[in-house]
Amino acid sequence: MQIQDLPYADPGVPDARSGPRFLWWLFRNQLDGQAKALAWGLLHFLSVSALPFCVGAAVQAVVDRSGSRLALAGGLLALCGAGTALGETFLHRAAVTNWITAAARVQQVLARKTAQLGSALTRRVAAGEVVSVSTGDVEKIGWFVEAVSRFTAAATTIVLVCAGLVVYQPALGVIVAVGLPVLALSVLPLLPNATRRADFQREKAGRATELASDTVAGLRVLRGIGGEELFLDRYRRASQEVRHAAVRSARMWALISAIQVLLPGLLLIAVIWYGFQLARGGQVSVGELVTVYSSIMILSYPLRHFEEIAMAYSFSRPSARRAARVLSLERATETGGTRAGSEVPSGDLYDPATGLLAPAGRFTAVVCGDPDAAGRLAERLGGHPSEEGPSVLLGGVPLDELALAHARTAVLVQDKDPVLLSGTLRELFDVPRSGSVEARRALAAAQCEDVLAALLQGAVGAGDAMDALITERGRSLSGGQRQRLALARSLVADPDVLVLDEPTSAVDSHTEARIAQGLRDLRAGRTTVVFTSSPLLLDRADRVVLVHEGAVAAAGVHRELVHAEPRYRAVVARETDEEAARTEDSATDGAQRGRTAFGTSPVRAADLAGDGGLTEEDDVLKELQEIEESA
Template sequence: MSQQSPSTRPPDGEVRPSTVRALARLHPYARLAYPRLALGLVASLIAAVVALLIPLVLQLLVDGPLSSGDRSQVWPAFGVVLALGVVEALMIGTRRRMVLTPSTRVEATMRNSLYSKLQDLPVAFHDRWQSGQLLSRSVSDLSLIRRWLAFGLLLLIVNLVTIVVGFVVLFWYSWVLGLIFVVASLPVFVVSFAFEKRYSVVARRSQDQVGDLATSVEESVHGIRVLKAFGRGKHSLREFVKQAEDLRGTEIEKAKAISKLWLWLLLVPDVAFALCLLGGIGLAADGQLTVGQLFAFFATATVLRWPVESIGFLLSMTFDTRTAVDRYFEVMDTENAVTDPARPKTIAEPRGRLEFDAVHFRYQDSPAQYDDLVNGVDLVLEPGETMALVGLTGSGKTTLLSLVSRLYDVTGGRVLVDGVDVRDLTREELRRHIGMAFEDATLFSTSVRENVMLGRPDLVDDPAEADRVMREALDIAQADFVERLPDGVDTRVGEEGLSLSGGQRQRLALARAIAARPAVLVLDDPLSALDVDTEARVEAGLRRVLASTTSLIVAHRPSTVTLADRVALLENGRVTAVGRHSDLLAANEHYRYVISSLDDDTNTREEVLA
């Protein structure tokens, strides 16, 4: 199973911003929610103040009616306490109603922004990042941020205010007992702030391990056929259990850190109560404090106990959220190297001329001593021409195709479409003119119709024309099997189209590229999973399309080469020969070797070698 890419973890020794500064980065997303969050905060503060007023009423009750025996005053006091309790409950309910909706909107906005960013980032980014890490950020991390905004942040502010106001009230009842209570409570705050440093590290490790585990589950589900075919289910389970145990160990470490904090949070208030009780009895005996004041003091201290004890889990929730924010912005802060130009050009009348001008490419993390993967390619495809690209494995064929639609950007030279550098076009404009079909055909969990028409958003409002284009593309790709599916072209193909065979997926992917009606069609061995008869029928249909479309085809079969007007031989990242198949076969020894190595029937191999 994969391990997390180092790029997703903060470098050792990196100076992290403070928790407040990190959480302040939520401002652009949360600002529209501020009014309702503020109302929720006000409601919570009112509820806290009301809770602190109840001990005052109890003091008046004890020192008044109860001490004098005037029972007629008990019921009014009871009514006041009941009314205060009802107001407190209403304010708590109001706080919940105020904050839940805006917090979910903040979560939705952040998730939409993250998804948009992931769609915008280049393929190089997705090569480095595990899907499980991205999934955990878009689900669990954002869910944690939502809960903190709706619950943790408000309660942290309200409880801190309640503690401060409560301490003032305690001093008002008795400065001696108030001082004892404050001094006895100081260890809670010292331990709470010391808790941050250790807990933040463990929380980050835990959330990263959740991402690793999600990646393992995803890989196992997608690769279930391979695991079953090779009988490696138990091996996969052992690897998963190991990762799950690592996560469990980290969660236990988190729990131990929280439990130590809770030890202080529970012990210190009890000690403070005991000390205040001893001092309060002495003060009451000396007449410095009335029984009602002593009762009210402990009633107020009881009200404060929850806010003091809540500091622990609110701090741990805050630090978890800070880690979630860091992880979220690791993606959002990623610089996109493949961007639209400031002053884009357009192609008014696309003809389909494709040119590679001294093109170089190397991956960003390639060692300096390695040659460029694409190393100075010069190649021109005239409008309507079909060119096959052949070469041994690793010669750079697929990489060269990826440069046409800017899945990657060249590191040297230029790729031009109709004389315009592809980097001078917006990506949307460029990809309207380029159609692609890959050897590893990926379909989406939608209907056949939606998969095939993915590249034709312009026909959304013209269902009749859309249906005609789709049927034509399916016919050319020999994908008539869709009519035998349960719901025909409206059948959902399942996750990644795995309910279909490899050849069926390839034919639908080819139909998708054809339906886009591009000026330039780029095909990366799109017929590799087809049998000979089906391939022949697809090639016959393709000839009609390729007659008017500029096409660059990576060929892994000699039969695919016959579709081309010319063939380009790629060797170690360079185009070393260009010409007709028969001419190259007669004159170029390396070309004969490459053709003989392609995946086709043995008769072709024997003919070439002869």
């Protein structure tokens, strides 16, 4: 796999049972790249390690005054130099390719898992952890996968050189062959402590990052309540904790590096002293002593890869563990789908768990006293159940039986806190769509005129509003403006079934009334489900459903339910239990007085208003006013 061939057509199914298993899975999927890196690494390290033998041969040739052997040694030196340059060049190329392709594979499987889990992901794993895994952790995992082949080449070279020294000069070669493995393994007792310190540093850094993100996201609110300095002080303390942890971790790695320098130096001193004694006795020639001395100096280079692989593994192990934790998450339902064919069903949307029915082509409003339960129900309707249960049916077809892509084509869910990505407004609306709804119609239905004006005001020059830039998460806009842009984006997609969870909770009542009408007009003939407790939206719905304690408790139209159903009225009018009791008593007294004055038929506001009476909006407001007065 080459970098230009990315992304992978199929990154594969990861082994997410543990961090080491995940790393092994990555390594197995890169055997070709690892083999290339190993081959080039062996060429490079063996060429470097052969230099001492060539130098020793050249020195001995000078001592013996042999011109032919000196020329041969010079030719071998030139050949080793070419091998070193060629091996280093292509080893670096292969190593970087392995690093990038491993990181790309991890990012692809993470992106695929995120798409499968949808909004359920952030309820099971912190959003900051997902970001950390897909950025910093990916780099550390790629580093270890790439370092394995270079470490293998370095270790193989050390074994071969030690064997060669034993054959070349047994008296000194045995000392080197025994001493080098001791040097390589000398840092092992320090690695657990170094790993713990590194893990502690990452934990503190993650906490500081999370605190910084929360502070930046809520900066406007913090300034309004005077809490900015409090949170900044908390971040300063967290930052200092990160610094102290980083210093402690760096001290341990500095000690390991110092040992890697000190011990080879002691070995070199011992070999030189012993070799000098042997040379005085005529047991070792000058060339052989130079060869052994140079070999020890050269072998300190591949020895450094033992320290690198230890660092790479200690940093990548917790990163791989976090990645495996995210990748091991599964949806409560099958994502591949069992129904053959690619045709998306149409018809009524029905949830067997609650009994909620959204007729095809109608505007259905759902009232639920528990906002969290409403959010879970909205996700169920979109095919994202948070726990095991019967599947939602679309046209009689369980969404579980559809492939995930087909289910999402049929049903689009907009949660109560939609995300706006940075970029232009045109890019924001670059979503899969039917093509039937233009962006400007969707913006008009969502009442985004002031949003467009605000975006153009901050832009340089007077251009097209669709080219205006939106900052990260739309932080330059108010909550209501962000909410309306997200609604317009959902309307542009024009799905067969659109599920909206509190789409106007941050909008004023006058704008909300216009949005309600625009939503009804634009979605005419399409299935729309809105979770809300706003009378302005409820009054525009074709059908209103009250969900109480996980089941449908009542269904009808808003004006009927607000008078006939106390539980519905308590949610819509925000009544307490005592207020609801007083309202019911007052309604009973009023009905009795109406029977006295007008026979057996109760008095209705519409009857008293006459033919040219109240508008629909005024009628709704009057109903709420009557409820408040009776309470």
